[in-house]
Amino acid sequence: MRTIRIILMGFGNVGHGLIDIIREKKGILAKQYGLALKVIAVIGSRYAIVEEDGIDLEKLGGCDKHSKGILQYAGNVSEISSSKNLLDRLEGDVLVEASPTNIETGEPGFSHIHDALCKGMDVVVLSKGALVQYSKELWDTARLKGGRIKISGATAAALPTIDMAQYNLAGNDIYKIQGVLNGTTNYILTRMHREGISFTEALQEAKEKDIAEANPKLDIGGFDTAAKLLILANNIFGTSLRLKDVDIEGIENITKEDIAEAIKANKTIKLVGEAVKETYNLRLRVAPLALESNNILTRADYKDKAVVFYTDLMGNISIIGGGSDPRAAAAAALKDIINLYKI
Amino acid sequence: MRTIRIILMGFGNVGHGLIDIIREKKGILAKQYGLALKVIAVIGSRYAIVEEDGIDLEKLGGCDKHSKGILQYAGNVSEISSSKNLLDRLEGDVLVEASPTNIETGEPGFSHIHDALCKGMDVVVLSKGALVQYSKELWDTARLKGGRIKISGATAAALPTIDMAQYNLAGNDIYKIQGVLNGTTNYILTRMHREGISFTEALQEAKEKDIAEANPKLDIGGFDTAAKLLILANNIFGTSLRLKDVDIEGIENITKEDIAEAIKANKTIKLVGEAVKETYNLRLRVAPLALESNNILTRADYKDKAVVFYTDLMGNISIIGGGSDPRAAAAAALKDIINLYKI
Numbered sequence: 001m002r003t004i005r006i007i008l009m010g011f012g013n014v015g016h017g018l019i020d021i022i023r024e025k026k027g028i029l030a031k032q033y034g035l036a037l038k039v040i041a042v043i044g045s046r047y048a049i050v051e052e053d054g055i056d057l058e059k060l061g062g063c064d065k066h067s068k069g070i071l072q073y074a075g076n077v078s079e080i081s082s083s084k085n086l087l088d089r090l091e092g093d094v095l096v097e098a099s100p101t102n103i104e105t106g107e108p109g110f111s112h113i114h115d116a117l118c119k120g121m122d123v124v125v126l127s128k129g130a131l132v133q134y135s136k137e138l139w140d141t142a143r144l145k146g147g148r149i150k151i152s153g154a155t156a157a158a159l160p161t162i163d164m165a166q167y168n169l170a171g172n173d174i175y176k177i178q179g180v181l182n183g184t185t186n187y188i189l190t191r192m193h194r195e196g197i198s199f200t201e202a203l204q205e206a207k208e209k210d211i212a213e214a215n216p217k218l219d220i221g222g223f224d225t226a227a228k229l230l231i232l233a234n235n236i237f238g239t240s241l242r243l244k245d246v247d248i249e250g251i252e253n254i255t256k257e258d259i260a261e262a263i264k265a266n267k268t269i270k271l272v273g274e275a276v277k278e279t280y281n282l283r284l285r286v287a288p289l290a291l292e293s294n295n296i297l298t299r300a301d302y303k304d305k306a307v308v309f310y311t312d313l314m315g316n317i318s319i320i321g322g323g324s325d326p327r328a329a330a331a332a333a334l335k336d337i338i339n340l341y342k343i
Numbered sequence: 344m345r346t347i348r349i350i351l352m353g354f355g356n357v358g359h360g361l362i363d364i365i366r367e368k369k370g371i372l373a374k375q376y377g378l379a380l381k382v383i384a385v386i387g388s389r390y391a392i393v394e395e396d397g398i399d400l401e402k403l404g405g406c407d408k409h410s411k412g413i414l415q416y417a418g419n420v421s422e423i424s425s426s427k428n429l430l431d432r433l434e435g436d437v438l439v440e441a442s443p444t445n446i447e448t449g450e451p452g453f454s455h456i457h458d459a460l461c462k463g464m465d466v467v468v469l470s471k472g473a474l475v476q477y478s479k480e481l482w483d484t485a486r487l488k489g490g491r492i493k494i495s496g497a498t499a500a501a502l503p504t505i506d507m508a509q510y511n512l513a514g515n516d517i518y519k520i521q522g523v524l525n526g527t528t529n530y531i532l533t534r535m536h537r538e539g540i541s542f543t544e545a546l547q548e549a550k551e552k553d554i555a556e557a558n559p560k561l562d563i564g565g566f567d568t569a570a571k572l573l574i575l576a577n578n579i580f581g582t583s584l585r586l587k588d589v590d591i592e593g594i595e596n597i598t599k600e601d602i603a604e605a606i607k608a609n610k611t612i613k614l615v616g617e618a619v620k621e622t623y624n625l626r627l628r629v630a631p632l633a634l635e636s637n638n639i640l641t642r643a644d645y646k647d648k649a650v651v652f653y654t655d656l657m658g659n660i661s662i663i664g665g666g667s668d669p670r671a672a673a674a675a676a677l678k679d680i681i682n683l684y685k686i
Contacts, residue, residue: 021656025514033513158657160511167510168503170376170681171368171674296663299642308664313364313674314501315666320639321651323658331514331656338513 003036010098016065017330023057034343098126106133117147124336126153136240150336157329158322165236176310177275181228183303184219185271221250222286229273247285268298350384353441356669359408366400377686441469449476460490467679469496474574479583493679500672501665508579519653520618524571526646527562528614564593565629572616590628605633611641
């Protein structure tokens with residue numbers, strides 16, 4: 001049995017979900033993978049729990065998420081002054097970075113990941129920001145320090161995109177990737193197609209159902225799709241492209257008429273993220289495309305995601321589906337931990 | 344750079360394809376995975392090439408397949424008396440087993456794999472027979488000897504089914520698997536659906552196009568699907584089930600009328616292999632099922648394959664597509680070699 005000491009950064013939906021899953025899966029983790037996962041710290045934005053002998057996951061799972069839950073578990077803890085200082089004095093094997101993400105600054109994720117790598121830890125990343133802004137820096141640091149970075153939870157969560165490219169398709173030349181990578185926009189477009197409603201109506205509905213955020217600009221403007229595409233592309237193709245290198249067009253201007261026209265032509269409009277290898281270039285773009293009905297991406301409905309990999313040896317391979325809830329994202333992190341350490 | 348010594352058993356379409364791919368991918372294998380693949384022996388049913396310093400892949404790639412190609416490469420070699428004796432005196436890292444398969448006897452694959460494991464080698468398996476007949480024996484031997492067995496090429500070749508379950512979905516409870524796993528029957532059913540032709544007509548057409556074999560019993564009777572399902576199930580669920588444990592119904596009795604009725608109900612008939620976890624049992628069956636049009640398996644047309652994994656944490660994840668030519672199967676073996684040894 002191998003004991004792995006986990007430091008969890010962030011205790012929102014996904015962080016809390018991970019705590020639950022690690023507890024529920026204890027038996028399987030031991031039996032099937034030879035792993036005992038010991039969470040030695042949970043670090044929120046204001047408070048932290050540190051227990052080097054392992055946090056009581058049953059108890060923590062019964063607490064709320066965010067600062068409130070940490071306080072419920074730990075009673076009267078003092079506010080943390082700096083997560084860096086805290087991280088510095090902890091001895092863990094892997095950092096799970098699940099802080100709130102900011103794809104414009106990459107923080108606080110970048111500092112967390114960088115600090116952990118510098119301490120010789122491995123990192124499992126769920127938040128996109130650092131990977132969008134500092135991909136090259138992080139991989140350079142990992143190489144230098146001998147640490148490993150796993151990013152399943154930061155690309156399409158439960159849909160295994162990066163594993164697919166790096167493990168299942170190892171040895172292939174992947175010359176194109178096309179994906180429906182954002183659940184919110186896909187929900188909106190699906191509703192527009194099925195019900196003939198307008199973009200504004202569909203967006204309103206998505207907000208009411210908590211599918212779209214109050215400020216949905218990142219989703220409907222195509223930026224979330226672009227961020228996921230960029231992370232995938234930089235990791236699969238070894239490039240160091242930036243968000244500014246992605247041609248981005250959102251779905252704000254898709255009209256009822258556009259949809260009606262697509263339907264008449266037996267097509268479906270999807271917001272597609274696309275990476276295409278050109279002779280001297282990797283071209284990245286996000287745009288609403290009218291896809292032929294035999295394109296497998298048209299089968300991703302509502303909050304579903306889907307990706308098609310075009311390869312030289314194995315033909316075209318598509319993956320589709322995957323839960324889109326925080327628990328599914330947490331499961332992607334657990335998967336990464338297993339694949340890093342399983343015996 | 345890590346040098347891996349490969350012994351290739353079988354020099355048919357797939358074996359020859361692997362030789363080609365290893366040669367073509369030399370640069371990528373070195374640069375991306377730190378691997379130098381050295382083929383030290385190619386063992387056919389009657390003749391063999393042994394070159395401990397590495398066979399000239401350029402030259403061998405230019406030769407025919409089968410015994411004829413081996414003789415073209417090696418000139419006047421004497422017939423081999425026993426591949427076991429030959430294997431015994433070779434020092435390799437990995438055996439690639441690509442001999443003609445016999446799912447009733449499991450030979451000659453079983454002897455090859457067993458002998459290689461006993462010598463402390465790893466094995467990459469492309470032929471199904473041994474895995475269908477001797478799954479438990481092989482895994483027991485591997486455990487005892489510390490060898491590893493990879494089987495991507497033996498389940499759905501280019502479609503990464505086993506990797507999906509064991510790597511991409513690690514930590515999940517997979518409680519059901521449904522797949523369209525046989526290209527020949529799927530071609531026949533697709534033609535019957537699209538053209539309204541009879542089973543006999545569609546089969547005849549498949550034979551003329553070299554999609555169906557002269558004796559297509561294994562395919563149309565559902566046995567090939569059952570063999571793949573069994574290999575998947577035993578490896579994913581850790582069971583030791585046998586072919587006799589699979590309920591098998593083929594597509595021989597599907598009539599034009601069955602198809603017409605399915606179309607009227609907006610359904611599609613597919614030959615489905617299904618593994619379902621029950622409380623005290625794993626139920627395996629192969630049967631033609633009329634699937635609802637929203638079932639993703641209905642999107643696997645002609646020679647396409649598809650598999651849906653039902654999981655507790657990540658929802659339903661489907662994979663679809665993948666080349667079905669010998670080169671794609673060879674690529675599955677190369678992928679396994681990379682994942683065994685990459686640096």
